[in-house]
Amino acid sequence: MLLLALDTATPAVTAALHDGRTVLAESSSVDARRHGELLLPAVDRVLADAGVKLDAVTAIVVGTGPGPYTGLRVGLMTAMTFGSALGVPVHGLCTLDGLAYASGLEGDFVVATDARRKEVYWARYSGSRTRVTDPAVDRPAEIAEQVAGLPAVGAGAGLYPETFPDAHGPEHVSAGALASLAAEKLAAGEELTEPRPLYLRRPDAQVPKNYKVVTPK
Amino acid sequence: MADEPLVLGIETSCDETGVGIVRGTTLLADAVASSVDEHARFGGVVPEVASRAHLEAMVPTIERALKEAGVSAKDLDGISVTAGPGLAGALLVGVSAAKAYAYALGKPLYGVNHLASHICVDQLEHGPLPEPTMALLVSGGHSSLLLSADITSDVRPLGATIDDAAGEAFDKIARVLNLGFPGGPVIDRYAKEGDPNAISFPRGLTGPRDPAYDFSFSGLKTAVARWIEAKRNAGEDVPVRDVSASFQEAVVDVLTRKAVRACKDEGVEHLMIGGGVAANSRLRALAQERCDKAGIQLRVPRPKLCTDNGAMVAALGAEMVARGRSASDWDLSADSSLPVTEPHVPGHGTGHGHGHGHSHDHVHEVAKDNLYG
Ligand SMILES: [Zn+2]
Numbered sequence: 217m218l219l220l221a222l223d224t225a226t227p228a229v230t231a232a233l234h235d236g237r238t239v240l241a242e243s244s245s246v247d248a249r250r251h252g253e254l255l256l257p258a259v260d261r262v263l264a265d266a267g268v269k270l271d272a273v274t275a276i277v278v279g280t281g282p283g284p285y286t287g288l289r290v291g292l293m294t295a296m297t298f299g300s301a302l303g304v305p306v307h308g309l310c311t312l313d314g315l316a317y318a319s320g321l322e323g324d325f326v327v328a329t330d331a332r333r334k335e336v337y338w339a340r341y342s343g344s345r346t347r348v349t350d351p352a353v354d355r356p357a358e359i360a361e362q363v364a365g366l367p368a369v370g371a372g373a374g375l376y377p378e379t380f381p382d383a384h385g386p387e388h389v390s391a392g393a394l395a396s397l398a399a400e401k402l403a404a405g406e407e408l409t410e411p412r413p414l415y416l417r418r419p420d421a422q423v424p425k426n427y428k429v430v431t432p433k
Numbered sequence: 434m435a436d437e438p439l440v441l442g443i444e445t446s447c448d449e450t451g452v453g454i455v456r457g458t459t460l461l462a463d464a465v466a467s468s469v470d471e472h473a474r475f476g477g478v479v480p481e482v483a484s485r486a487h488l489e490a491m492v493p494t495i496e497r498a499l500k501e502a503g504v505s506a507k508d509l510d511g512i513s514v515t516a517g518p519g520l521a522g523a524l525l526v527g528v529s530a531a532k533a534y535a536y537a538l539g540k541p542l543y544g545v546n547h548l549a550s551h552i553c554v555d556q557l558e559h560g561p562l563p564e565p566t567m568a569l570l571v572s573g574g575h576s577s578l579l580l581s582a583d584i585t586s587d588v589r590p591l592g593a594t595i596d597d598a599a600g601e602a603f604d605k606i607a608r609v610l611n612l613g614f615p616g617g618p619v620i621d622r623y624a625k626e627g628d629p630n631a632i633s634f635p636r637g638l639t640g641p642r643d644p645a646y647d648f649s650f651s652g653l654k655t656a657v658a659r660w661i662e663a664k665r666n667a668g669e670d671v672p673v674r675d676v677s678a679s680f681q682e683a684v685v686d687v688l689t690r691k692a693v694r695a696c697k698d699e700g701v702e703h704l705m706i707g708g709g710v711a712a713n714s715r716l717r718a719l720a721q722e723r724c725d726k727a728g729i730q731l732r733v734p735r736p737k738l739c740t741d742n743g744a745m746v747a748a749l750g751a752e753m754v755a756r757g758r759s760a761s762d763w764d765l766s767a768d769s770s771l772p773v774t775e776p777h778v779p780g781h782g783t784g785h786g787h788g789h790g791h792s793h794d795h796v797h798e799v800a801k802d803n804l805y806g
Pocket of ligand 1: 547572575
């Protein structure tokens with residue numbers, strides 16, 4: 217088994233290779249505005265570090281978010297296209313699950329990432345492998361009661377200390393953690409999801425002024 | 434010729450997910466998935482809706498194009514993709530797909546300019562572009578007059594709209610007349626039964642001191658809307674056919690007049706018209722008439738090649754390969770305002786072209802602020 221994992225649902229642009237036992241190589245950089253530019257070079261780097269070619273990969277794992285859409289789509293589109301070109305399966309995995317897994321926390325806790333617009337993407341966990349609520353997007357103040365007293369993982373916790381006073385790392389997801397979780401699940405015979413984005417919000421129905429294409433003068 | 438470059442092109446600058454395959458100047462496949470119906474109720478393209486649709490449609494459209502062309506992906510000589518201009522989020526989906534596809538197949542990647550692609554597509558219809566060629570690009574997003582001496586390296590903007598695009602004016606007038614979206618085809622249809630001289634609507638920027646090659650359709654749009662309003666306020670029926678014909682005449686009169694004048698001023702003997710509005714029957718007829726009179730060769734591709742599609746991107750990509758232009762790097766970005774003076778986005782000099790296994794240690798360029806705006 218050789219998994220290539222990608223995630224662009226948080227400010228991290230992250231790629232990793234996993235052979236079913238361990239992470240062979242990983243590349244992560246944090247730049248919320250350049251997912252599109254940084255992802256392919258990151259893939260190129262992990263392949264070079266591990267000394268393998270892309271066509272040796274047997275499956276792709278991609279974080280399905282939730283996360284800011286423009287960046288989120290970069291990882292999904294890249295994964296789906298790799299899958300088509302290589303003829304290998306593409307598995308989706310909730311990005312929040314990757315963060316929960318990486319935290320290694322026991323007991324009840326929440327994962328919260330930055331959804332912008334003063335909101336967080338979040339879900340509740342019972343142990344680092346078991347999500348107990350569907351991912352949701354809310355204003356921190358509105359979920360304060362539901363998450364009261366729980367440790368919180370992810371950059372969303374650090375942004376809203378009033379709602380999440382007990383913040384834990386990591387801030388952003390790593391493809392290494394995502395790959396490890398996927399490898400565990402696959403080995404246990406669990407089905408992973410389709411590589412479909414978790415948008416959680418309807419699109420803003422805003423038609424920009426020059427709505428077709430912005431043509432430079 | 435079998436040794437002509439086989440290129441797959443991806444276009445996602447607006448609401449069409451286009452994947453085309455060409456061999457040199459021969460069209461092999463032109464697969465398009467459109468999200469236009471999802472936008473109609475908003476009266477225009479909603480960027481987030483378009484981006485979501487591109488993500489869904491991309492892989493099936495690539496696979497459909499390959500099947501249609503009857504070629505194998507491993508035989509491709511390159512992958513080209515619209516790097517800009519266009520809607521930032523929509524472009525990024527196509528660029529991400531093109532990079533992954535090129536990388537997985539070990540093929541060179543060419544980020545190309547959407548406007549230059551609109552010009553280059555004519556090679557698929559009429560053979561190699563004469564050099565130089567004057568190009569009039571008119572659509573919902575473009576109204577530009579461009580002079581191309583070499584479509585891979587030398588495209589000069591002579592004029593552009595200072596306000597609305599020509600196609601946008603068609604959409605807006607169609608909305609005022611309650612004819613639906615998009616407005617171009619329906620106005621063309623009504624206009625055929627109307628009198629183009631029934632109402633004298635203004636011709637923007639045609640005065641002696643106005644810029645010779647720029648366009649303005651905002652004043653015309655307002656004048657037509659006011660005229661319709663006045664009719665309605667007076668309790669009279671709006672003569673939809675005459676309004677359509679007279680409005681359309683005002684648009685195509687200005688477009689063709691300025692395009693022919695640019696050809697004469699620059700001594701250019703070939704005019705190509707591209708973009709969605711090039712499907713307009715009156716624009717084609719009047720351009721033909723005026724070009725004939727001026728001794729100019731007119732080239733207008735068939736309507737399906739005039740609207741946004743992947744074939745045009747593949748056509749320009751094939752030309753990049755044929756002329757040995759350098760490939761783009763793996764950190765190619767989508768640039769929503771890529772200037773037309775950059776027909777493609779060459780790499781930083783390391784070049785890849787041979788697939789996997791080498792690193793890019795150079796300093797990355799500063800990101801474009803507009804991408805996630
Ligand atoms: Zn266009």
